[in-house]
Amino acid sequence: MAPAQRTERLLNLVIALLSTRRWLRKEQIRQAVPQYSEATSDEAFDRMFERDKEELRDLGVPLVTGTDAAWFDDEAGYRVDRDAWELPAIDVTPEELAVLGLASRVWQQASLAGPASRALVKLRALGVEPDESSLVGVEPRVRTSEPAFSPLYAATRDRAPVAFRYRTGRTGETARRRVEPWAITSCYGRWYLVGHDLDRGAPRVFRLDRVSPGITRTGEPAGVPVPADLDARALVRGRAVAPAERSARVRLLGAAGAGLRLRAGAPADAQEVEVAFADVDELAQEVAALGADARVLDPPDLREAVLDLWRGVLSAHGAAEDVPAAAGTGR
Amino acid sequence: MSPAAGRSGARASGPSAVGAGAGAGDRLSRLLAMVPWLLERQGVALEEAARHFDISTDQLVADLELLFVCGTPGHMPDDLIEAEWESGHVYLGNADAIARPLRLGQDEALALLVGLRTLADLQGVEDSAALEGARAKLTAAAGDAAAAATSVQLDLAAGADTRVLAVVRGALARGRRLHLRYLVATRDETTERDVDPMELQSLDGRWYLQAWCHRAQGVRRFRLDRVLAAEELDVDGTPPAEAVARDLGSSLFAPGEEVPLVVLDLDADVRWVAESVPVEDVTERADEPGGVRVRLRVADDGWLRRLVLRLGGSARVVSPPALAEQVAQAARAALAAAAGGGEGDDADELPGASGPPARVAP
Numbered sequence: 001m002a003p004a005q006r007t008e009r010l011l012n013l014v015i016a017l018l019s020t021r022r023w024l025r026k027e028q029i030r031q032a033v034p035q036y037s038e039a040t041s042d043e044a045f046d047r048m049f050e051r052d053k054e055e056l057r058d059l060g061v062p063l064v065t066g067t068d069a070a071w072f073d074d075e076a077g078y079r080v081d082r083d084a085w086e087l088p089a090i091d092v093t094p095e096e097l098a099v100l101g102l103a104s105r106v107w108q109q110a111s112l113a114g115p116a117s118r119a120l121v122k123l124r125a126l127g128v129e130p131d132e133s134s135l136v137g138v139e140p141r142v143r144t145s146e147p148a149f150s151p152l153y154a155a156t157r158d159r160a161p162v163a164f165r166y167r168t169g170r171t172g173e174t175a176r177r178r179v180e181p182w183a184i185t186s187c188y189g190r191w192y193l194v195g196h197d198l199d200r201g202a203p204r205v206f207r208l209d210r211v212s213p214g215i216t217r218t219g220e221p222a223g224v225p226v227p228a229d230l231d232a233r234a235l236v237r238g239r240a241v242a243p244a245e246r247s248a249r250v251r252l253l254g255a256a257g258a259g260l261r262l263r264a265g266a267p268a269d270a271q272e273v274e275v276a277f278a279d280v281d282e283l284a285q286e287v288a289a290l291g292a293d294a295r296v297l298d299p300p301d302l303r304e305a306v307l308d309l310w311r312g313v314l315s316a317h318g319a320a321e322d323v324p325a326a327a328g329t330g331r
Numbered sequence: 332m333s334p335a336a337g338r339s340g341a342r343a344s345g346p347s348a349v350g351a352g353a354g355a356g357d358r359l360s361r362l363l364a365m366v367p368w369l370l371e372r373q374g375v376a377l378e379e380a381a382r383h384f385d386i387s388t389d390q391l392v393a394d395l396e397l398l399f400v401c402g403t404p405g406h407m408p409d410d411l412i413e414a415e416w417e418s419g420h421v422y423l424g425n426a427d428a429i430a431r432p433l434r435l436g437q438d439e440a441l442a443l444l445v446g447l448r449t450l451a452d453l454q455g456v457e458d459s460a461a462l463e464g465a466r467a468k469l470t471a472a473a474g475d476a477a478a479a480a481t482s483v484q485l486d487l488a489a490g491a492d493t494r495v496l497a498v499v500r501g502a503l504a505r506g507r508r509l510h511l512r513y514l515v516a517t518r519d520e521t522t523e524r525d526v527d528p529m530e531l532q533s534l535d536g537r538w539y540l541q542a543w544c545h546r547a548q549g550v551r552r553f554r555l556d557r558v559l560a561a562e563e564l565d566v567d568g569t570p571p572a573e574a575v576a577r578d579l580g581s582s583l584f585a586p587g588e589e590v591p592l593v594v595l596d597l598d599a600d601v602r603w604v605a606e607s608v609p610v611e612d613v614t615e616r617a618d619e620p621g622g623v624r625v626r627l628r629v630a631d632d633g634w635l636r637r638l639v640l641r642l643g644g645s646a647r648v649v650s651p652p653a654l655a656e657q658v659a660q661a662a663r664a665a666l667a668a669a670a671g672g673g674e675g676d677d678a679d680e681l682p683g684a685s686g687p688p689a690r691v692a693p
Contacts, residue, residue: 004358015402058438060436060476062434086432092464093464096464099461099462100447100469103447106446114357116439116443118436119442121361121384122434137531138532139531142534145606184484185486186484186485186536189537255519259516285641285642288640288665291661292668310665
C-alpha cells in the first residue's frame with residue numbers, strides 16, 4: 001500500500017474514533033474506514049489495525065479502550081478521548097519557538113529525529129513564526145548509531161526491566177545481564193545505560209555498543225522504581241573518568257605525533273611525552289596510527305595493546321607468517 | 332537520504348511490509364497540525380501556508396487533496412472534508428472532528444525537553460530567558476507526556492575545553508574573525524590560519540567550528556579539541572556570500588574522479604568507519620556477519636595508512652595491492668622498531684629497524 005493510502009486510512013480512523021461517543025468494536029471500525037476493505041482476511045485486518053493503533057499512540061493520539069454495559073461478551077471497544085486530545089494553548093514567543101527548533105535539531109541525526117520534528121510541526125499549529133535571528137549559531141547534535149539504542153530507550157522510557165547479553169570491557173567476556181533501567185545517557189560521544197543490575201544487586205553502567213542484539217523485556221511497563229535522587233550523568237562520568245589517573249610515556253620520532261604532544265601539553269620538539277588517559281584501547285589506537293614513529297615506554301598493558309593492533313594489521317593483510325611473536329613485550 | 336530519515340522511516344513501517352508505511356505517521360501528524368491552523372486562517376495564500384509548515388506548495392496541494400477524500404464514517408459527500416485552493420487561497424470546511432491541534436506524544440515531548448535541557452547545560456549558549464520560557468511552556472503543554480523526559484540525559488559539556496569554547500562563541504556572537512593555531516591530525520602537522528566563524532556544532536561529544544578559512548579559501552570544519560590556541564581579532568568576521576554551512580555528518584568535500592579508489596573491508600566492530608569517513612558506497616560482506624566492504628577515494632596514502640593501523644586488523648585494504656603492502660610494511664616496521672627498543676632510559680637510542688638487538692623488557 002502506498003504511503004498516501006496509509007495516511008488516508010489513519011486519518012479516517014482518527015476521525016471515526018473522534019466522532020463517536022460510544023465505544024467502537026473492531027468490526028465496526030473495519031466497516032467505518034473504507035481502506036480496511038483491502039484486508040483480505042481477518043488476520044490481515046488484525047495486523048493492520050494493531051499497527052495503526054501503535055502508530056496513533058506514538059503520535060500522541062489518546063486512544064482508549066472500554067466495554068459497553070450492553071455487550072454480552074467482553075470484547076474491547078475503542079474511541080479517542082476528546083478531552084485529552086488537544087494541545088493546550090500556550091503562548092510561545094518567536095524566540096522560544098526558535099530555541100525549541102534548536103532543541104529538536106539536537107536529534108536530527110538520531111533515532112528520535114522523527115518525534116522531534118513532529119513535535120515542532122505541532123507547535124507550529126499554534127500559529128507563531130520562530131525568530132531564528134535570536135540564535136547565536138551553536139548546533140549541538142547527538143547520534144544513535146548503536147543498534148541497542150531503540151529497544152533500551154523504549155524500555156527505559158516505559159520503565160520496563162530488560163535482559164541482554166553484555167560484553168565486559170576488560171575481559172571481553174559476554175554474559176547475560178538482567179537490568180532495571182533507570183536512565184539512558186550520552187557522554188563523551190557514547191551512549192550508556194544506567195540501571196539496577198538484578199544479579200549483582202547494585203547500580204551499574206553499561207556501554208550500549210557492548211550490548212549484543214536480542215534485548216528482551218522481562219516484566220511489565222512502569223514496574224521499575226527509579227531512585228528520586230538519581231544523578232545518571234554523575235554515575236556515567238564517574239565511570240568514564242575514574243581510571244583517567246593513569247599516565248603513559250610515549251617516545252616520538254621527529255615531528256610525528258602532534259596530536260599526542262597536544263594532549264600531553266608537550267612542546268613540538270619533545271622526544272618523549274607523558275599522556276594522561278582513561279581508556280587503554282583508545283590511546284592504543286592513537287599511538288598505533290603513528291606506526292614506527294611512536295613507541296610506548298610505559299605502561300606495559302598499553303604497549304601490549306599497541307603491539308596487538310599492529311600484529312592484527314599484519315595478519316589481516318595476509319602476512320601472518322612474519323608477525324614477530326610477542327617480541328620485546330616481556331610476555 | 333540521511334541516516335536519521337532512514338531510521339525513522341524504518342520504524343514507521345511494520346516488518347510485514349517494509350517501506351510501505353514510511354512517513355505515513357509524520358504526514359498524518361502534519362495534517363492534524365495543519366487543519367486547525369488553516370481553519371483559523373480561511374483564505375490564506377498557498378505559499379504562506381506552505382512556508383509556515385516548511386513544505387513545498389506541491390506538497391501542500393497533495394496534502395489538501397488527501398484531506399478532501401477523508402471524513403466521517405459513511406464517507407458520503409456530506410461527510411467529507413471540504414477543501415478548496417484553485418484560487419491560490421485555501422478554504423477548509425467540514426473538519427470539526429479534527430479542528431483542534433493534537434497534543435504531543437510521549438517521544439515528541441521527551442525529544443524536545445531533553446534537547447532544551449542540553450542547551451541549558453551549555454551555559455551562555457542561548458538566551459536563558461527564552462530557554463526557560465520554552466521549557467516551562469513545553470512542560471505545561473506536554474502534561475503526562477513530560478514525565479519520562481528524565482529517562483534520557485545528554486552530557487555534551489563533558490570533556491569540552493571551556494576556554495577555547497568561550498573564545499569561539501564570543502567571536503561567533505560578535506561576528507569577529509578568529510586566528511587559530513590548529514592541529515591537522517590527518518597530516519599530523521600544526522597550522523596557523525584566520526577564519527570567519529559560521530557555526531559551532533557538537534556531535535558525538537566533540538565540538539566543531541565550521542568557518543570560512545582564508546588560508547584554504549573555503550569552508551572548513553575544525554575540531555575544537557585540536558585548536559591549540561584561538562584569538563579573536565579586531566576584524567569583521569562576516570564570511571563571504573559563497574560560504575554555506577553544512578550539517579555535521581555530511582562531507583565538506585566531494586573528491587573528484589581523479590582521486591584513486593580504495594577498497595576496504597571492515598569487520599562488524601569497526602563498521603562505524605563507513606559512517607564517519609566519506610565513502611562512495613557500502614556493501615554488506617558475506618564472509619563476515621555485520622561487516623561491510625566500502626569504496627572510498629583517498630588522496631593521501633598516509634591518511635589511510637594511519638587509519639588502518641589504528642583499526643588493528645579489523646580493517647583490511649583489499650585494493651590497490653600496493654597500498655595493502657604499504658600498510659603491512661608499516662605494521663612490520665612498527666613491530667620491529669618496538670622490538671628493537673629498550674625501556675627507554677637510554678635516550679640516545681632511537682627506535683628503528685637497524686637498531687641494536689632487543690633488550691627484553693623485564
